[in-house]
Amino acid sequence: MNMSTNEIGVVRRNVARADRAATDRLAGFGVATVHEAMGRVGLMKPYLRPIYPGAQACGTAVTVLLHPGDNWMMHVVAEQIREGDVVVAALSADCSDGFFGDLLATSFRARGARGLVIDAGVRDVRDLTAMGFPVWSKAVSARGTVKATLGSVNIPVICAGTLVNPGDVVLADDDGVVVVPAADAAKTADAAAAREANEADKRRRLAAGEIGLDLYKMREALEKAGLKYLD
Amino acid sequence: MNMSTNEIGVVRRNVARADRAATDRLAGFGVATVHEAMGRVGLMKPYLRPIYPGAQACGTAVTVLLHPGDNWMMHVVAEQIREGDVVVAALSADCSDGFFGDLLATSFRARGARGLVIDAGVRDVRDLTAMGFPVWSKAVSARGTVKATLGSVNIPVICAGTLVNPGDVVLADDDGVVVVPAADAAKTADAAAAREANEADKRRRLAAGEIGLDLYKMREALEKAGLKYLD
Amino acid sequence: MNMSTNEIGVVRRNVARADRAATDRLAGFGVATVHEAMGRVGLMKPYLRPIYPGAQACGTAVTVLLHPGDNWMMHVVAEQIREGDVVVAALSADCSDGFFGDLLATSFRARGARGLVIDAGVRDVRDLTAMGFPVWSKAVSARGTVKATLGSVNIPVICAGTLVNPGDVVLADDDGVVVVPAADAAKTADAAAAREANEADKRRRLAAGEIGLDLYKMREALEKAGLKYLD
Amino acid sequence: MNMSTNEIGVVRRNVARADRAATDRLAGFGVATVHEAMGRVGLMKPYLRPIYPGAQACGTAVTVLLHPGDNWMMHVVAEQIREGDVVVAALSADCSDGFFGDLLATSFRARGARGLVIDAGVRDVRDLTAMGFPVWSKAVSARGTVKATLGSVNIPVICAGTLVNPGDVVLADDDGVVVVPAADAAKTADAAAAREANEADKRRRLAAGEIGLDLYKMREALEKAGLKYLD
Amino acid sequence: MNMSTNEIGVVRRNVARADRAATDRLAGFGVATVHEAMGRVGLMKPYLRPIYPGAQACGTAVTVLLHPGDNWMMHVVAEQIREGDVVVAALSADCSDGFFGDLLATSFRARGARGLVIDAGVRDVRDLTAMGFPVWSKAVSARGTVKATLGSVNIPVICAGTLVNPGDVVLADDDGVVVVPAADAAKTADAAAAREANEADKRRRLAAGEIGLDLYKMREALEKAGLKYLD
Amino acid sequence: MNMSTNEIGVVRRNVARADRAATDRLAGFGVATVHEAMGRVGLMKPYLRPIYPGAQACGTAVTVLLHPGDNWMMHVVAEQIREGDVVVAALSADCSDGFFGDLLATSFRARGARGLVIDAGVRDVRDLTAMGFPVWSKAVSARGTVKATLGSVNIPVICAGTLVNPGDVVLADDDGVVVVPAADAAKTADAAAAREANEADKRRRLAAGEIGLDLYKMREALEKAGLKYLD
DSSP states (O other): OOOOTTOOSEEEOOOOOOOHHHHHHHTTSOHHHHHHHTTSOOBOOTTOEESSTTOOEEEEEEEEEEBTTBOHHHHHHHHHOOTTEEEEEEESSOOOOBOOOHHHHHHHHHHTOOEEEESSEEOOHHHHHHHTOOEEESEEOOOOOBOOSOOEESSOEEETTEEEOTTOEEEEETTEEEEEOGGGHHHHHHHHHHHHHHHHHHHHHHHTTOOHHHHTTOHHHHHHHTOEEEO | OOOOTTOOSEEEOOOOOOOHHHHHHHTTSOHHHHHHHTTSOOBOOTTOEESSTTOOEEEEEEEEEEBTTBOHHHHHHHHHOOTTEEEEEEESSOOOOBOOOHHHHHHHHHHTOOEEEESSEEOOHHHHHHHTOOEEESEEOOOOOBOOOOOEESSOEEETTEEEOTTOEEEEETTEEEEEOGGGHHHHHHHHHHHHHHHHHHHHHHHTTOOHHHHTTOHHHHHHHTOEEEO | OOOOTTOOSEEEOOOOOOOHHHHHHHTTSOHHHHHHHTTSOOBOOTTOEESSTTOOEEEEEEEEEEBTTBOHHHHHHHHHOOTTEEEEEEESSOOOOBOOOHHHHHHHHHHTOOEEEESSEEOOHHHHHHHTOOEEESEEOOOOOBOOOOOEESSOEEETTEEEOTTOEEEEETTEEEEEOGGGHHHHHHHHHHHHHHHHHHHHHHHTTOOHHHHTTOHHHHHHHTOEEEO | OOOOTTOOSEEEOOOOOOOHHHHHHHTTSOHHHHHHHTTSOOBOOTTOEESSTTOOEEEEEEEEEEBTTBOHHHHHHHHHOOTTEEEEEEESSOOOOBOOOHHHHHHHHHHTOOOEEESSEEOOHHHHHHHTOOEEESEEOOOOOBOOSOOEESSOEEETTEEEOTTOEEEEETTEEEEEOGGGHHHHHHHHHHHHHHHHHHHHHHHTTOOHHHHTTOHHHHHHHTOEEEO | OOOOTTOOSEEEOOOOOOOHHHHHHHTTSOHHHHHHHTTSOOBOOTTOEESSTTOOEEEEEEEEEEBTTBOHHHHHHHHHOOTTEEEEEEESSOOOOBOOOHHHHHHHHHHTOOEEEESSEEOOHHHHHHHTOOEEESEEOOOOOBOOSOOEESSOEEETTEEEOTTOEEEEETTEEEEEOGGGHHHHHHHHHHHHHHHHHHHHHHHTTOOHHHHTTOHHHHHHTTOEEEO | OOOOTTOOSEEEOOOOOOOHHHHHHHTTSOHHHHHHHTTSOOBOOTTOEESSTTOOEEEEEEEEEEBTTBOHHHHHHHHHOOTTEEEEEEESSOOOOBOOOHHHHHHHHHHTOOOEEESSEEOOHHHHHHHTOOEEESEEOOOOOBOOSOOEESSOEEETTEEEOTTOEEEEETTEEEEEOGGGHHHHHHHHHHHHHHHHHHHHHHHTTOOHHHHTTOHHHHHHHTOEEEO
16 A cells, blocks of 8 residues: 555545454453553554543554544445444544534444544534444534545544554553554564463562562662662 | 623623523434534534533523632522523633532522533532532532622623523533524424434434445535545 | 652652541541632642542552653552552653553552552553542553653652642542641641531522522622622 | 624625724723723633734724634635724634635735734734734644635624624734724723823832832731731 | 654664755745645644744754653764754654753754754753754753653654654744655645745735635635625 | 741741852853753743743742732732842632733832743733843733732742742743752752853864764663664
């Protein structure tokens, strides 16, 4: 694929999705774990928040570039959704209008979407919550949009400060949204699993009152850095 | 009425409220639906948020203009509340202090208020939630206020960017707050009903997998605008 | 104690905590009540929010000064926690990264901590909610931190705009966070109790429809200030 | 006039402007002085800033309501400008795009405009500065706009939190923007003049080292309020 | 080149720069003109501002990815600067610290840099202004940084919401910053020239009092859209 | 002194100022240099900005705690100013009103003040600029204030996130504001001088094209940290 984040008015139909099995394995981890497993990269900015507590989604990205106040392309992207996708909607400029509500959610779900990540606002949040359709947005706003200008579908987009290529894995939960490049899905799932395997034992020891200073053997490094204890 | 948003130190006692039946019909719709039915106008800015999920209120506006850090006029407006009103509190300058808590809510409710919309902060949110007294505010803050300077009651005010005349209908839910001019209440309720009548069929068709592109017949307009599909 | 908010690289082990009985009496009041009882001071800025509704904590402060993107000192402060403490984490510069998650919460709880107040971000909020470990933060973010630079423990810190000395009482609920100087704990609890004793009667009278204007005898002052009633 | 802030798609051609002589008298005062002379009301929010230091403008308002990302109506309002007007541009939702640049400024000036107040962004600020065309905006942004949707001209608008009726006096300088209702222009100029007459003597006495506490006779009130001096 | 925005710890030495002649032609246009000539894309977010009025820069991008509070890589990128470059500094998370001051500016200039675009803070702005070294930043802050963690040089970065590939043309002035993909430099310069050729005549006609409604032949479209004129 | 940041209604008359000679030596350095010389602490948050480019001030702090919308205490603090002081005004809650203008500046200057640092807004900025009276504020606003509630003078305050004790040295320039504890004035001036002595030689070498990587001998540490160079 050779598309820029600047292309306007194109819809790419055939997108290579990340491996399904690797994607589904990633669904079993938290965003924080996966972000650490990738070397502490790939997170969207924390102003994106789930519309209800406990929202969770993992799938392959179909992307859409929208213009402020115009949700026309949300209908175009609906047709490109396949089972297991998460829609990632980027904006060409800051906007908090409500680009998405219960009718679009009904359609997205019918097409197989597992959720929506949008760098703008959404509405009908009570209905979306009742449907259990997970959305991460930067605002909730009843303000409606027009259908007048072209954006693009399945081009690379920048959403909440992070580059998303169509087909990448998008994982989202209460802690935020992380993007795993399609090619890295399997190895990231492995790294996340390794990371988590470590945690059960640590949690048990910490719960028993052991101190991280000892568990992680930090005392020497702290002393070397010059930490002084006073009484 | 011939009052400006600038008048200080006046309380208007007799306010013509929007028609009660029309107001109550509006209560049956969502904020997004009513905002669209009005031609996409009348919304307050989306930084106003309900203090608990699922909050809903619809009533006729009694308005109050407050100064930063001073909630004296909240006691004055309490006396002007009638059954079915929603209090709309505007500020003469930005402030996030907690102007309202459970004692005022007890009083407002006893006077017949259905809720509060305030362009500032509130406190005692756990109690307000337990009471089921709905509030839309721009902040939650324990910071208290003094009772020292005069504002006004039942003058036109600008709340979260929107002009509210006393007697207008104020409708609020999870998606935000919309103001319907008193004279437009009935026709807006009609338009909202017409809009909603359309939606059940659409929802059914979208749920069955039909695409908005076909349902709304957008394909020709998109092609004319120059949309290109790539494989 | 003679430490400044600027000291870097020190850990004070022996901190005089506020009186336990007075601290526990304060736990019975809301933040708004205590803030008023102190003369309307001591509140942290309202951008600090609980990570789940209904969070409540009251304890003696152990403080930690962190640098952006670095949570090393969170492990150092863990060792200084005693039963009944609340950890107060300040930042040397603005940062919304996730400095704290379920492993640290497990450790803090095992050490006796009743909660965390942090002028930055936290993560694993679903787990923290499930654990019932209360946190007030300015952000939720999955973004992890490094362990590379020294801060300090149990020095005076400025958290969300408020000075906190180690050993002060920290009380937090849905309305925000208030700090009571250790020496004032008992008298503040007394003042809060006196304040609350008044409220039950007021609430009953307001619920019965009495107006605050009469209850608080405000009519004369309002008239003197020039308030005019119009019909 | 009987127009609401919600009307879309209308242009009112005949607007009663504030008295020219009174308007020009107001031009001789600062925004702070006029705002005080009105009883401390009428100011736009302080996020509106001049695009260059020393910008100053005073004139009668022609208003325009714009939609985000669309400056079509700026061309419509240009035709309604008369000698001595200031254009006041409000937005139906938050937007920082650059709605105005040197070509429109050339046109506005040719039509007699004395400046622009806009609740959005502008561009070509170097050219505008070179022209000496004063603008107060909430952003500078090179981002361009389309010409696709209707707004309105010469309806009441809310700009930066303040209601502006067409024909009102708009006064702007380094300190911000104040709106004087057309009917109040003359009496406000009188009040401003009275206020300023007082200031020369005060300035002289303060410059000589006299204290405001004595000049304004505040000592008694401060003592009564409980102020304590400690050594 | 096949690098992601996520790579940490790499420095690419050989970067294909945009054509020098095309880059220098672009230097003759304003940011707004070039952004329009590209089809209204490529702009960084408007929160980036020049540190002094009249700042102007155009060159080929050398990019650097920094971590909050750590400017170590600024020294690494200095070595990769060639005559005619503009340094583009992106951050892995939001930070307003002062990453750059007069010593680095001296070094950058000596290496041939024409300016700096940084999604963070800078300091020594009085010296930078005296030197005439142009910088676009999101903050001015005296707060210093450490030199402890690796970022990368000459990888694709996201700066103020826009993807920048090393070698792209970066043009910046009072209106903001625009990025022209290296491959598009010549054609964009052509389009900007064509656009500007049109403007002189328009400016002359507008200055003579002609209305944009006539000059751009908008009246019919406005009427068709439903615009109504009222007296 | 044993005062808290919470005391309301007190004025301390006798404040031990930092040594005059040390204070004046500090005036010769930039804020960035002094902040580094102190070990990278003591800075106020960067949202405080000078009202004109090139503003510079250094003096001993007289502090005042104000309430939102009320500048009464500005007149009280005026009397406590001595030759060589800088007034530091803190707010009990966020507010951007204009607390200070040309009359107060005239008085402050007559009393010997060298400038004002205020965590709120100021007005009359054109006059203040003409007077050359330097101010660092978080906003410019024409909005006036009342004189109704007591704050305090010469108590410890938190201004823009930093604790200031009366008598501390306050140094401010284009880069921001730094606070030097009175007891540290002399040694900080020494450290700043040492720091600056180093810079002339560095600047000369960097200007000659030497790279910081060599000048600061960073290459080995970078390699050890794992930095890889690619062609």
